[in-house]
Amino acid sequence: MDQRSVRDILAGKTYFIRTFGCQMNQHDSERVSGLLDSYGCLMALDPAHADIVVFMTCCVREAADTRLYGQCNSCKSLPPSPSGKRVVAVGGCIAQRDGEGLLTNVDNVNVIFGTHSIAHVAELIAEAFLDGKRHIRTNEHEDTDAMSMPWHRETQYHAWVPIMTGCNNFCTYCIVPYVRGREKSRPFEEIVDEVTGLVRQGVREITLLGQNVNSYGRDLFGKPRFADLLRAVGDTGVERIFFTSSHPKDLLPETIDAMAETPAVMPQLHLAVQSGSTRILKEMNRRYTREDYLGLVDRIRNRMPDIALSTDIIVGFPGETEEDFEQTLSLAETVRYAQAYTFIYSKRAGTPAAEIDDPTPHEVILERFNRLVKVIETTAHEYNQGELHTVVPALIEGTSKKNDAVLLGKSPKNQTVHAPIPEGYSIDQLVGKIVDVDVDVAKTWYLSGSVVGEPR
Known part of the structure; x- marks a missing residue:
């Protein structure tokens, strides 16, 4: 179908997109939104008022499948759409994996x-x-450069910037390489030019995206060039740079140096460990040991002593023993994470780990999970105490869900920061601004205080 025909059919129709999963899915949703905008569609605030309902999916965990099925089935009970006809679309990883x-x-x-x-x-x-x-398309490879599609950013102050797609690691529990394909890096200059353009548009903060950003450029240049990219992006004038995801085996010394020496790179790093047991790490095909990981943490903190480290940890990987779990627990206590995403292992059909039988009772796995959560809560609370009675610059994203008179922002370490809206300002004047917050309360998952000085 030619573009003019597509426009004739879609112009004026409303759409709603619901996104599940990682930041890459969020950016994919922005691209779908931008594409629909370009054909004259209009964004709706909820599915009841949408002619087009799109679900962008993640298949990393089994719960995502169940949630998607519920969301799709709930569309059956929606009132008629504005045009009288509704199209329900499913995209992303579940769509790629399951197809028809x-x-x-x-x-x-x-x-x-x-x-x-x-x-x-x-x-x-x-x-x-x-x-x-019904129309179904699940190509194994992109035949169009999706990175060049128009996109609709959720905010004017932040942008997701994909630097690569796919993954070559094949961790035994992970479905991502099968649904996202092999690593494919974007051209170096294209990324820098995009960030330069975003800065001109007023974007203050970017997040560089990839399944494994540390291997960026290996397919283009024969070796990773993520350190060079960080420095080049830092030279564009963007104020804040975050990135995800970062695989420990590929985090090179030159990347650590670039992080420490590039002012725009924020003092925060998500470094997924998954397990503290070398035996389980080998079963996961992570290709580093417990000792390798702890040595890497030491090198990072030698260069950036105050960095906020976050991680992913899986509890209940098939065959995990109490001794293996104790190794994970002690690693978390040693590293003292500022934040961690903890998961109970979820079997994903098509991955090698799904073929491993595990007799461990679910109650045992759940008890271990709860013990880990307590350790993470303790280390996160202790880490945040370091911000007490300091002034933290927070990029304001909106207001607290519990109180619309309280600002919600993010610190350079990706901590949630709350403060009352200062007198004489409205929230509309402050979203996208950086305010200094004098912190007088430091809880496990947030900081709070009062705004000092003028927003900027």
Whole structure:
């Protein structure tokens, strides 16, 4: 179908996008939104007022599948759409993995598009409106440069900037390489030019995205060039740089140096460990040991003593013993994370770990998980005490969910910061601004205080 026909069908229709999963999925949603905008569609605030409902999915955990099925089925009870006809579309990792098989669990989906088919979303949706049939596209490789698609940012002050897609690591528990494909880096200059343009548009903070940013450039240059990229992006004038995800085995000394020496790179690093047991790490195919990881943490803190480290940890990987878990617990106590995402292992069909039988009772795994959570809560609380009676610059994102008179912002260490809206200002004047907050309360998951000085 040609672009003019697509526009004729879609112009004026409303759409709603719900996103599950990681930051890459969030950026994919922004690209789908930008594409629909370019064909004259209008964003709706909820699915009840949308002609087009899009679910961008993640398949890392089993709960994501169940949640998607519930969300799709709930569309059956929505009131008629503004145009009288509604198209339900499912994209992202579950769509790539299951394709037409997704219809086994949800029978009201009109469009299914995989991770490599985002550029064709508008065409697929238009065809569904035109003929009422189901349209499915789950290519194994991108045949269009999705990175060049228009995109609709959720905020004017922050932007997701993908630097690569795919993953070559094949951790035994992870489905990502099978649904996102192999590592493919964007051209160096293209990324720098994009960030330069974003800075001109008023973007203050960016997050560089990739399944493993530390291996950026290996496919283009024969060796990783993430350190060079960090320095070049830092030279664009952007004020804050975050990045994710970062695989420990590929975090090179030159990258640590670039982080320490580039002022715009924020003092925060997400460094997923997954387990503190060398035996389990080998079973996971992580390709580093407990000792390797702890040595890496030491090198990072030698260069950036106050850095906020966060991580991912899986409890209950098949075959994990009490001794293995105790190794994870002691590693968490040693590293003293500022934040951690803790998960109970979720079997993913198609991954090697899914073939491993594990007799460990669920109650035992849950008890271990709860012990780990207590350790993380303790280390996070202790880390935040270091901000007490200091002034923290917070980039304001909005207001607290509990109190719309209280600001919600993020510190350079990605901590949540609260403060009452200062007298004489409205929230609309402060979103996207940086305010200095004199911290007088430091809790486990947030800091709070009062605004000092003028917003900037």
